[in-house]
Amino acid sequence: MGTNTAPTLHDVARRAGVSTATVSRSLNLPDRVRPQTRARVELAVAELGYTPHFGGRALVSNRTNTVGAVIPTMENAIFARGLQAMQDEFTAGGVTMLVATSYYDAEREAEQIRTLLARGVDGLVLIGQARPDSTYQMLQARNIPFLLVWIYHSDSSYPCVGFDNRGAARAMAEQVLASGHRRVAMISGLTAGNDRAAERVAGVCDALAARDIPLEPPYLVEKPYTLDDGGEAAKTLLALDPRPTAIICGNDVQAAGALRGSREAGLAVPRDVSIVGFDDIDLAVAVEPALTTVRVPHRRMGRAAAKLLLQLIAKVQSPESIRFDTRIIQRGSLSAPPDGY
Amino acid sequence: MGTNTAPTLHDVARRAGVSTATVSRSLNLPDRVRPQTRARVELAVAELGYTPHFGGRALVSNRTNTVGAVIPTMENAIFARGLQAMQDEFTAGGVTMLVATSYYDAEREAEQIRTLLARGVDGLVLIGQARPDSTYQMLQARNIPFLLVWIYHSDSSYPCVGFDNRGAARAMAEQVLASGHRRVAMISGLTAGNDRAAERVAGVCDALAARDIPLEPPYLVEKPYTLDDGGEAAKTLLALDPRPTAIICGNDVQAAGALRGSREAGLAVPRDVSIVGFDDIDLAVAVEPALTTVRVPHRRMGRAAAKLLLQLIAKVQSPESIRFDTRIIQRGSLSAPPDGY
DNA sequence: TTGTACGCGTTATCAG
């Protein structure tokens, strides 16, 4: 049972005894139709279980009420909160968000963007700024509104909604220095094609350079954002001579891994070595000791980004970047260095 | 700059000096067109940067190459891995996956399904089985292929791809009993509208009942799947007299919270109290001690679900459920109960 | 206020 063919505007019109134009108006501009007529239409709609055909609508209106977001991966919790908030805001605005993943690969990102464009998204949200010119050219050729999130640059050529990764990392490093550390190492995310990661390294360097402390391999190591990689990297760092007294990590996942790695190396945190993270995801307080980290207002950022993109699409607003502040959350994983350092 | 209007089939046809039909064929059925002609078309496509208009295509073919997935929330890592794997598989098959969230609310889920249907998805993936009849009726009225995932019931009326939550929970509880525990408490997820949570409780009850051990409030408590709720629940349980020697949690997030709660209550895990989780997400090995938990093959499950749905849509396969096995991963958080119990 | 009629971009049928 079940006729298998969805009812069309035409079916509704016939049933309500009006024209298709009237049905369309009843649905889209209800004020322009007599209440009595509208009631008949609505009844017919309900009886038939009519829903407008997406393709037909997209074809004629040239809008899809759809936006796309390309993130590196869903698996890392780093993006989950912000993305969910964005999604909620878009949903509230009646638009659907498509999520695609790039696995931190520029070529793949471009491909996903192409796919989203082919699907007629009305706007796009991208993470960070680092991507080939060709990608930006494609976006501009299409003349499609887009937003860069998770970063903020006052001088960016494109509107962004995010925070100053470099400044936040510098502040974190300064906090570590203020705790008395002088032998500082860093586990960074892979910086190739990831400007957030690169900026965090730069920020840490800024702070250390101000005290004439270098940050170079082998004390600076780049690893993927995983627990295991964080752990391995920490073990490597802690085997160095002289051993670092503090490890600054590119994010909380790496920091949690480093915590485990330190433990496996027989060192206590923060007694023997301090470890700090970045992002303040749930994981930061799940581990023991809890992580000193940089709190990023993921939810507010996601909502603001969605709102702005909706406005850009509606052309009620010109592109204007939004900057969020971060702050350091002091928890157990950072303390003064051990005596004698 | 930027003409602002995307090139159409017509534009390509003119440029290549052929008809629109030939362009369409070159793209969709390349063998049916002379290589030389095809080359001209492909050149024009490249020069113009043409991409087929999604709406036009959807209109005539009545397919969108889009599937929908409704999950409770993106924020909990429980779904991230499986969802990403599903997404990858769908992408490989040339279809786009739309992700919507229900926040564990049936009404909201129905609404999201309606939205997805209105967008013309070719198929649907839903989590679990518990939802109002009206929702199933809606799906059947539309005659749309759909799949239930994260569960498996041999007698389900609908095709499912997942595992036996009840059996897995029973096995976990038996493991706890085998370690010598007799005072067992449970922190469950909210069971209203969440059959996976309900089944896990049932499974634990099965195992305990076999030993004439009851599981009732206040030793059974329902809380949302959050770190904080897990911690609070654990503290409440550990204040009971007699105090439980083992706490079985509805998932790893709650278990990680319970771990923290126990520590805050001044108890050591597993020396004073054992704690076990469910799902084996990354978090399980980030905490100390690492969680004894139930490993669920999220990735394989996600991929299998995507594959099956694609086949259902293509009608090359009749609905047939797929069952995955789980297994218990023994780690540090479970040991024998303290002496005297 | 309502109806008629056209066109959006694509695919598919049918001739040639």
Add this chain to the structure above:
DNA sequence: CTGATAACGCGTACAA
């Protein structure tokens, strides 16, 4: 192998 041409479902001038 290729080209007209007719749908597909909807929104919207324009006319009534």
